Amino acid sequence: xxxxxxxxxxxxxxxxxxxxxxxxxxxxxxxxxxxxxxxxxxxxxxxxxxxxxxxxxxxxxxxxxxxxxxxxxxxxxxxxxxxxxxxxxxxxxxxxxxxxxxxxxxxxxxxxxxxxxxxxxxxxxxxxxxxxxxxxxxxxxxxxxxxxxxxxxxxxxxxxxxxxxxxxxxxxxxxxxxxxxxxxxxxxxxxxxxxxxxxxxxxxxxxxxxxxxxxxxxxxxxxxxxxxxxxxxxxxxxxxxxxxxxxxxxxxxxxxxxxxxxxxxxxxxxxxxxxxxxxxxxxxxxxxxxxxxxxxxxxxxxxxxxxxxxxxxxxxxxxxxxxxxxxxxxxxxxxxxxxxxxxxxxxxxxxxxxxxxxxxxxxxxxxxxxxxxx
Numbered sequence: 001x002x003x004x005x006x007x008x009x010x011x012x013x014x015x016x017x018x019x020x021x022x023x024x025x026x027x028x029x030x031x032x033x034x035x036x037x038x039x040x041x042x043x044x045x046x047x048x049x050x051x052x053x054x055x056x057x058x059x060x061x062x063x064x065x066x067x068x069x070x071x072x073x074x075x076x077x078x079x080x081x082x083x084x085x086x087x088x089x090x091x092x093x094x095x096x097x098x099x100x101x102x103x104x105x106x107x108x109x110x111x112x113x114x115x116x117x118x119x120x121x122x123x124x125x126x127x128x129x130x131x132x133x134x135x136x137x138x139x140x141x142x143x144x145x146x147x148x149x150x151x152x153x154x155x156x157x158x159x160x161x162x163x164x165x166x167x168x169x170x171x172x173x174x175x176x177x178x179x180x181x182x183x184x185x186x187x188x189x190x191x192x193x194x195x196x197x198x199x200x201x202x203x204x205x206x207x208x209x210x211x212x213x214x215x216x217x218x219x220x221x222x223x224x225x226x227x228x229x230x231x232x233x234x235x236x237x238x239x240x241x242x243x244x245x246x247x248x249x250x251x252x253x254x255x256x257x258x259x260x261x262x263x264x265x266x267x268x269x270x271x272x273x274x275x276x277x278x279x280x281x282x283x284x285x286x287x288x289x290x291x292x293x294x295x296x297x298x299x300x301x302x303x304x305x306x307x308x309x310x311x312x313x314x315x316x317x318x319x320x321x322x323x324x325x326x327x328x329x330x331x332x333x334x335x336x337x338x339x340x341x342x343x344x345x346x347x348x349x350x351x352x353x354x355x356x357x358x359x360x361x362x363x364x365x366x367x368x369x370x371x372x373x374x
Contacts, residue, residue, distance in 0.1 A: 071154040076144030088145040101347035102127040112360040130343035133167040141237040157239040162220040170212030176270035177204040179277035235328035314338040
């Protein structure tokens with residue numbers, strides 16, 4: 001053992017220097033420790049003993065996790081070590097379809113003056129969230145289908161978790177805002193302009209993004225502060241909360257209680273609003289005298305309800321059950337539904353079947369074709 005490692009075990013952080021006790025000195029030691037762990041493999045192996053060092057009382061488990069490598073091993077969607085080229089082509093096609101549909105909606109909503117209503121304002125943000133939501137997970141999924149067992153660092157794993165949770169919660173609140181918009185339009189059409197004003201729409205969208213990121217920050221901090229074995233295998237195609245909780249070697253009871261209680265409130269709030277909005281729409285539609293009007297309304301609302309049910313149903317079934325009921329196979333399949341399938345279907349269910357959106361797309365294509373012809 002060299003002098004540096006010996007010094008760590010005898011009480012001095014560095015040879016020839018006295019231990020520090022002030023808060024400022026502790027921060028200096030932390031920075032020096034991280035630099036040293038990147039340079040000296042011996043210090044990296046000695047990092048676990050530093051967590052209990054008497055002169056570093058503020059060194060958290062999350063900081064210690066950052067200094068231990070490698071992080072985790074993502075096993076991917078399928079068990080085993082075989083490549084799956086057909087599944088790779090399938091998910092690549094889904095990803096490209098998602099990008100095409102959602103980015104088309106973002107461009108059309110922002111560029112066409114005819115799509116300036118609150119509904120399309122929400123749809124534009126939903127499409128932006130959907131393309132980002134899928135981009136967080138699918139590229140690594142595609143890599144794991146060709147080469148199972150992808151190594152991922154601690155920082156990359158929890159960065160992925162943060163954005164995945166933030167975008168997922170943002171999507172749920174945007175879906176709730178859209179259901180509220182539709183309920184007001186159907187049930188109180190004369191008051192629609194006053195109730196769903198541009199200012200209120202902006203507030204709802206900003207609140208959706210804020211709640212999503214604050215919720216994700218809390219969950220990511222709680223889970224990253226747990227202890228994990230080095231190079232732990234993750235039986236999933238991304239770093240999901242339930243999987244990381246099942247891998248933790250430290251006590252997870254307090255983290256699980258906080259995540260379950262806070263997460264239940266955050267997820268059930270938009271689900272309750274969606275349910276109440278569509279129940280009110282259903283009552284209004286049943287009151288229509290025209291059979292044709294009822295059929296058109298049920299066709300539109302039925303497609304919307306299908307998308308919402310797939311998203312919230314799979315989310316609730318994965319995240320709101322005890323860790324003892326964890327099933328890697330079920331979680332991976334359910335995650336494909338809400339993380340890949342639903343975001344890909346959304347632009348086609350909510351937007352691209354709409355006559356106004358089709359008209360905007362045709363106008364956009366004609367505008368692009370006109371200069372070329374000239």
